[in-house]
Amino acid sequence: MELRDLRYLAVLGSELHFGRAAARLHMTQPALSQALARLEREIGCPLLQRDTRGASLTEAGRVLLAETEGVLRTVDLACDLARRAGRGEIGEVTIGFVDAAVFDILPPLLRAFRQRYPAVNVTSRQMKAAELVEGVKAGQLDLAITRRDGSGDEVEYLPLRRERLGLAVSLANPLASAPDVAVADLAAEQFIIPVIEGVPSLHGLWLDLCHDAGFEPHISAHISSIQVLIELIANDIGVAFAAESWTHNTPGVVVKPLRGTNEYIEVGVAYRPRQLPGAARNLLEMALRMAERREPGGLPGAA
Structure with a gap:
């Protein structure tokens, strides 16, 4: 028994007229008659009888139609849900992120996505x-907002935000009033440094900047969280190389341009292009669109 024959019977039961039913189904009357005859053969009894006024359901036809209406609704609902899942309008997405993403990338992205796709968890x-990166490779994460570290053959990486590296200092630090600073002038400063286990790329970059300027930095704190780094700077515990976006919500910290250097901090999105669910693809595309709408300079070199 085919579902389409049951749908034909439902329309016939509603119209009780072969001509109107055939027009509603966008098929010819002979084709509709053949479908009904096929269904009657499978059931083993007449389901519809013609009369001078058109057609009417037999008792068997009424019972079959009443019992299959719920089945047809369930199938229609299942098909609709499948289509919505295919379009990424329902489902689940797991997204990982580095702490630097919470300043100006992740919160607006999640707010916009939940407003556009409220049925996606x-x-x-x-x-x-x-x-x-390992979480994406293993399929534990659909997307990851991260640094470029560790992307490889299985994982694709696209940049979202690229900022010039500066020096974050407390407003109480005399450097706060300087128009810019040179790394070589920071030898006497106390530095806050990311631990190598947490952020190896930043740890290496920051030490290299000091070494290239000819000094070993005095380290007042080792941190594994950007939020902790900014809080320590606000309390004048030390200075640190930083992106300006990290300090947007911290009035007591200012980021000064670094004179004579051209280093950038980049955050992007990592994913497996061949194994990306529809809902995750929608989130990825939204993240890329939001990155493109940033003010000029927000993503230099990202395209």
């Missing part, structure tokens, strides 16, 4: 950059 997890 999004779970976010803060992890280290290396763990994020």
Whole structure:
């Protein structure tokens, strides 16, 4: 028994007229008659009888139609849900992120996505950059907002935000009033440095900047969280190389341009292009569109 024959019977039962039913189904009357005859053969009794006024359901036809209406509704609902899942309008997405993403990338992205796709359940997890890439590779994460560290053959990476590296200082630090600073002038400063286990790329970059300027930095704190770094700077515990977006919500910290250097901090999205569910693809595309709409300079070199 084919579902389409049951649908034909439902329309016939509603119209009780072969001509109107055939027109509604966009088929010819002979084809509709053949479908009804096929269904009657499978059931083993007449389901519809013609009369001078058109047609009417037999008792068997009324019972079959009443019992199959729920089946047809269930099938229609299942098909609709499948189509919505295929378009990424329902489902689940797990997105990992580095802590730097919470300043100006992740919150507006999640707000916009939940407003556009309210039936998609999004779970976010803060992890280290290396763990994020491994999570994507293992299928534990659909997307990861992370640094470029560790992307490889299985994982594709696209940049979302690229900022010039500066020096974050407390407003109480005399450097706060300087128009810019040179790394070589920072030898006497106390530095706050990311631990190598947490952020190896930033740890190496920051030490290299000091070494290239000819000095070993005095380190007042080792941190594994950008939020902790900014809070320590606000309390004048030390200075640190930083992106300006990290300090937007911290009035007591200012980022000064670095004179004579051209280093950038980049955050992007990592994913497996061949194994990306529809809902995750919608989130990825939204993230890329939001990155493109940033003011000029927000993503230099990202395209």
